Amino acid sequence: MKIKVLYLSVRADWGGGPEHLYQLIRHSPDSLHAIVVCPDEPPYFSKISKLSSVRRMIPIPHRSFSLFTLLELCRAVRSDNVMLVHSHGKGAGLYSRLLAVLMGIPCVHTYHGVHVGSYGKLKRLVYGCYEKLAGLFTARGIAVSDGEGALLRTLGYVPLKRLAVIPNGVVLPNTLVDKGVAAGRSDVVTITRFDYQKNSEFIVNVLCALERKGALDKFRFVFIGTGEARSTLQREITERWGEDVALFVGTTAEPGRYLEKGFCYFSSARWEGLPLAVLEAMSYGLPVVASRVVGNEDAVSGNGLLYDLTNAEQAAEALMDLYNDEALWQRCSTYGRRAVAEKYSVVQMANAVWDIYTILTTR
Structure with missing residues (x-):
């Protein structure tokens, strides 16, 4: 019928x-x-x-x-x-x-x-x-x-x-993340609309925290998406730290190209249901660093690290923990892919x- x-x-x-x-x-x-x-x-x-x-x-x-x-x-x-x-x-x-x-x-x-x-x-x-x-x-x-x-x-x-x-x-892809490095920096990928919910401007605070820790040169943030606040954020980051710190991709029909080359996925969202972008990152075996809010908490369990929503220091420390601990990175990668296959x-x-x-x- x-x-x-x-x-x-x-x-x-x-x-x-x-x-x-x-x-x-x-x-x-x-x-x-x-x-x-x-x-x-x-x-x-x-x-x-x-x-x-x-x-x-x-x-x-x-x-x-x-x-x-x-x-x-x-x-x-x-x-x-x-x-x-x-x-x-x-x-x-x-x-x-x-x-x-x-x-x-x-x-x-x-x-x-x-x-x-x-x-x-x-x-x-x-x-x-x-x-x-x-x-x-x-x-x-x-x-x-x-x-x-x-x-x-x-x-x-x-x-x-x-x-x-x-x-x-989400659909489980055939490819896995290869943890690529661009110009000596590990790519931290985020898919965003540059609006209030996604809270992309918070990443400026995270960059400041990484700078204070002497770790700014280890990472490059890759922004996928568009929105009214994109140009303002791009200008602020570029004027403050130059073009090596961030790549603004815009919209793309193939976000997997960036996820499979990434070091980790980053979410700064103020709230979520269950974010497809986070699940898609996990499907490639990409570890996740995410704000501790509903939806992110559900997805990120054993396959990434959570930080308090307004705590940029905590977010920066989570990135550095993944960068400095290969066993942690591998464990998050494996558990994330497995979670998508079994639950999502x-x-x-x-x-x-x-x-x-x-x-x-x-x-």
């Missing part, structure tokens, strides 16, 4: 959320009939449209809500005989819960990171009330890590019996989501 799913995302640009959606559809059974709703933007609108299970693409505005769009989606649900809607991320969740109410179809919602720490007291209260109300119309809420699941249970955003924990998954397979993730679809559409 075909299961007709309307997928919703208010992003299709570079990022973990759109990549998750792409891999989920790509690795679902042939009996999936997908209608995908997302902005018409590179690279994922085009990538998703080419998947064999995708029957229709519906473009919507990037990260904004429109009543006109909601009405168009209602028509699509009716004309395509959609059986359930699956939203990804906060913005898409508003559309999906409304569709569940208006069209009487089950809603599956994947959170992809829960964060209210930067909200003021009133905004946190209002947003919490909204999520709890929306949770009543969510047939299944999916947390992408155990840490995110625990946070959702604490916040009460979805009834406990409707909460599922399905860890993110994209096939396992897609199968678990498919089981939810089957349950909700055969009641």
Whole structure:
């Protein structure tokens, strides 16, 4: 039996959320009939449209809500005989819960990171009330890590019996990291959007800490990604330390080229769900140094080192520990690759989501 799913995302640009959606559809059974709703933007609108299970693409505005769009989606649900809607991320969740109410179809919602720490007291209260109300119309809420699941249970955003924990998954590559060195420096790779969540500017503090320890010449930070704050950070680093300290790659369809040549992966994120970039680095056997936040804590267990979010000295020490201790580096490399193979397979993730679809559409 075909299961007709309307997928919703208010992003299709570079990022973990759109990549998750792409891999989920790509690795679902042939009996999936997908209608995908997302902005018409590179690279994922085009990538998703080419998947064999995708029957229709519906473009919507990037990260904004429109009543006109909601009405168009209602028509699509009716004309395509959609059986359930699956939203990804906060913005898409508003559309999906409304569709569940208006069209009487089950809603599956994947959170992809829960964060209210930067909200003021009133905004946190209002947003919490909204999520709890929306949770009543969510047939299944999916947390992408155990840490995110625990946070959702604490916040009460979805009834406990409707909460599922399905860890993110990535494809295990055939190649392994070879620990390359560029111009005498070990590459510390980070994939980022240069926004508040990813906290890329914190790396300036880490560079300062490495300089104080006399270890700045041992590393080169490789930034993959783009965003509004990129040019400011690039200028600050270049003016302060020159061009040897950092390489700004921009967006790339082949981040694996840099991961397999890296020394380690670095995350400075303020919050995560379960970061695909970290899992992808682990899949190549690249050790991880990451901020101690939900998502990072789930991924980095025996295969890397965690530091307190605002402690640049601790982050610098973690980098130096990996640099000075070959046995530690090898152990983190081996455990990371093994964790991806055993716990974070994209096939396992897609199968678990498919089981939810089957349950909700055969009641």
